[in-house]
Each structure stands twice: as C-alpha cells, then as structure tokens.
Amino acid sequence: MALRPLLTRKTLGLRLPQLRGLQTFSLPDLPYDYGALEPVISGEIMQLHHQKHHQAYITNFNKALEQLDEAMAKGDSTAVVKLQSAIKFNGGGHINHSIFWKNLAPIREGGGEPPKGSLGWAIDTHFGSLETLVQKMNLEGAALQGSGWVWLGLDKELKKLVVETTANQDPLVTKGPHLVPLLGIDVWEHAYYLQYKNVRPDYLKNVWKVIDWHYSSEVYEKESK
Amino acid sequence: MGSCCYRSFPSSSHLSVIDCPQGFKSPKLPCRSKQQKRWSAESQGASKVFAYYGLRSPPYKLDALEPYMSRRTLEMHWGRHHRNYVEGLNKHLEKNDVMYGCTMDELVKITYNNGNPLPEFNNAAQVWNHDFFWESMQPGGGDIPKLGVLQQIEKDFGSFSNFKDKFVEAALTLFGSGWVWLVLKREERRLVVIKTSNAICPLVWEDIPIISLDMWEHAYYLDYKNDKGKYVKVFMDHLVSWNAAMARMARAEAFVNLGEPKIPVA
Numbered sequence: 052m053a054l055r056p057l058l059t060r061k062t063l064g065l066r067l068p069q070l071r072g073l074q075t076f077s078l079p080d081l082p083y084d085y086g087a088l089e090p091v092i093s094g095e096i097m098q099l100h101h102q103k104h105h106q107a108y109i110t111n112f113n114k115a116l117e118q119l120d121e122a123m124a125k126g127d128s129t130a131v132v133k134l135q136s137a138i139k140f141n142g143g144g145h146i147n148h149s150i151f152w153k154n155l156a157p158i159r160e161g162g163g164e165p166p167k168g169s170l171g172w173a174i175d176t177h178f179g180s181l182e183t184l185v186q187k188m189n190l191e192g193a194a195l196q197g198s199g200w201v202w203l204g205l206d207k208e209l210k211k212l213v214v215e216t217t218a219n220q221d222p223l224v225t226k227g228p229h230l231v232p233l234l235g236i237d238v239w240e241h242a243y244y245l246q247y248k249n250v251r252p253d254y255l256k257n258v259w260k261v262i263d264w265h266y267s268s269e270v271y272e273k274e275s276k
Numbered sequence: 277m278g279s280c281c282y283r284s285f286p287s288s289s290h291l292s293v294i295d296c297p298q299g300f301k302s303p304k305l306p307c308r309s310k311q312q313k314r315w316s317a318e319s320q321g322a323s324k325v326f327a328y329y330g331l332r333s334p335p336y337k338l339d340a341l342e343p344y345m346s347r348r349t350l351e352m353h354w355g356r357h358h359r360n361y362v363e364g365l366n367k368h369l370e371k372n373d374v375m376y377g378c379t380m381d382e383l384v385k386i387t388y389n390n391g392n393p394l395p396e397f398n399n400a401a402q403v404w405n406h407d408f409f410w411e412s413m414q415p416g417g418g419d420i421p422k423l424g425v426l427q428q429i430e431k432d433f434g435s436f437s438n439f440k441d442k443f444v445e446a447a448l449t450l451f452g453s454g455w456v457w458l459v460l461k462r463e464e465r466r467l468v469v470i471k472t473s474n475a476i477c478p479l480v481w482e483d484i485p486i487i488s489l490d491m492w493e494h495a496y497y498l499d500y501k502n503d504k505g506k507y508v509k510v511f512m513d514h515l516v517s518w519n520a521a522m523a524r525m526a527r528a529e530a531f532v533n534l535g536e537p538k539i540p541v542a
Contacts, residue, residue, distance in 0.1 A: 099501055103502040104502055107502070136451070140452075196398050196474050197454075197473065197474035197492070198452040198453045198493070199452075219452035220452075240492065240494050241493050241502065244494060244497045244498070245498070245501075248352055249352060249356045249360070249494060
C-alpha cells in the first residue's frame, strides 16, 4: 500500500516538467536589418550582438530555468538558490537586450528624432533639456567600471524620470522595484569595441543618432497613467 | 625599484623602456625605476618635478604573441587601455601625493581600503593587473609546468588536467568583466583557481597570484569576437608562461611554507 503512492509520486515527478510545459524563450527578431544602423553601429557588431551574445543569454537562461524546474521538483533548495545568479545574469541579459533592440531605429525610420509629447515635456521638466539628459547619461555611461548598462527610467511611485546605471546584466528593476526602463544603452565592450575600440565616449556620443524615442514615449505614456 | 614583490620575473624589466605619459614634466635622468621620489620645489629651486607611475612594457615585442594574440590587440590593450589606467592613476594621485610613496602592491591594498575602495583603486589595481598579465604570458608559452609548480598543482588539484579544467570553467562562468587567477592562498597554503570581478586582484586578500587571465572583453574581442572558449584554450595551450609562474612560486615560498619542515633526527 505504501509503495504505490511512492511510485506514482516518483513517476509524476519525472513527467511533470513536460506536463507543466516549461516556457522557453527565443531570440526576438530585429525590426531592421543588421546594417541599417550604419554608420553609427556597424552591421558586424549588430549581427554578433544579436545572433551570438543575445542568443547565448537566451540559451543559458533556458538551461538555467530547466535546471531550476528540476531542482524545485526535487525540493533541492541548495540548487534552487545556487541557480539564482545564473538566472539573474542570463535572464537579465535577455530582458535588457530585448529592450535595447526596440530602443534603436535606423535614422530613416525616425532614429535620433527628439522626443515629443509627454515624454519630451517630462525630460525638460526633470533635466532641463534633452541635451542635459544626454550629457548626464553619457557621463554615467563612460564612468561605469567594467560592464553594464545606463538607463533612463520612470519611477512609477515617485512619478519622476531617473538616470541609473546597472552592473553586468542586472535589469533596471534591481535598482528599485518601481523603476520602469524607458531607454537603455549597452556599455558592455561587445556593444562597441569592434568599431569604437576603447573610446566608449565616442560610442555614447554617436548612439543618440539611432535612438528610437517613439518607443520610449509609448512606454512612458502607458506606464505613467 | 624592487617594488614589485610577486613579479620578479628574470627579465631586464627595470631596464625596459618606460613610457612617460604626456603632459608630465619628466626629469632629465633616464627613468630607471618605476617611481621617483618627489623633490620639493623649495629645496631644488628649479621647476617642480612631479613623481609619477610609468607604463611598463611587456617583456616581449607587441607582435611576439602572434598568431594567438595579435599585435593589434596588444597595441590596443597595452597601448590604450593599460596606458589609460596609468595616466588615470597619475591624474588621481596628483592631488594626493601621500600615496606616491607606495609601491604598486601597497597602493593596491591601501586603495582597496578593506572592501570600501577609494576612487584610485580601479586605476591602481588595473595597472597592477595588466603588468602581471603581460608577464603571465610569453611567446612559445603553454605546455605544462615542471618541478615544484607541477608538484604543487598535482597536490592541490589532483592532476594538471584537472587544474586546467577548473581554470577554463572559471573563465567561462565569470559574469561580466573580470580576471581568472591561479593563486597561492597564504593561510590555507595551497593553490586555488579564483575569479574576480572588474579590477579586484587577490593581493587585497593577501594571497599570492601565480598566473592570471584577463577576461574583460577588450582582451579577446578583436581576435576571437565572442568566442571566449577559444581564447581561454589558446591561452592555456600557447600563451601561459610557466616560467613566470615558477619564478613567482619560488618567491612565494619565502613567505608561505609549503612543505613539511625538515627536522633532522639527532
């Protein structure tokens, strides 16, 4: 009698992952060609960045989630906790890059056009002008040691715009649970090295020419309701 | 001049050309040592002489590591990144000449400030790290260590290939920018493989580094793009200088007793 529940529990445990249908993530397509952001960001960088780096984050994210699933099914709390850093890193990488591709647009499709409407007004209110914001983000991005991201975020609780940096692939939410990313700039070396070499400030100066403020405005309007 | 404790590699490094960063008044004497004592303007009466740290060249020509590490990478990595750290350090220390009295090792430990790093730490540590890194490689490197180093590795890792696996694994599982080290832990008196983030170096924990590998993307991106695995493999197979490791181990044994004391039986 005692054996049967054990058996069913064991077989259930083996089959559950498939039954539960673990969600796997896949590489989103870019809404533009790899070469469309030239000469600001070279096609070579875009291709490597998208097909190799972002894909690697997704692959490892899926792997970590699968391992997490198994660990949870087995009740292995050590393994569950051990996997957190891999999930944060790879998951963060997937989240951040997915936002990044939407933050960019070719010049002929509106890249670089300054923000209008409520976001433009909010920027002027909180930073004085778009130029000031750009300067601030460039300064923080250049000063970031190692790898990370520089963000323009909306603090939903305090209802204000903030400029933040995060290390490695930490998503903006790690800097505050009420922060919503409007615009993120990747300052990992892989984002600019082949073209700008070690001159990160040049990359930051130029990247604004392909920033898609329409996307940021949409997010802002949606989140500031 | 004997300021670099763990890097006394049998090279004529103190006679190598030291690049004087632009914008600093260099003394007329040829630069023989890494630091110069600061002379007070009053006692000299002449124009002020500023002490500074110099950019030390790698102990080989910039194209000597081809085809495993291209000359272009060395030119960028040493000529621009490493040089920027040196110039940044000098700029920082302009205002605080107390720190000029330190050797590089001391400077790294002092600016680390026990886990609360001062702003100078990043530059100081990266200068030290890169000096150490260039000397951790040599043309015709790779292969396996001999004698004492091999013995110690086999003792602490089981086998050389086990150590190699651990080193490669650490390099590939490092999140973000950082370094991988083979380090002699002072307290535990054994070799371990560790990975550190950004500019952190094992000196700050009083441990003795034996070899290092730069895993910042700028170290390999031009040659290997995103293929970290290939870069690490090439480093282990063709670049790592076990000669340097042996010299550093020999030096380390003056500070860490690795063997059983040989007590003579009467």
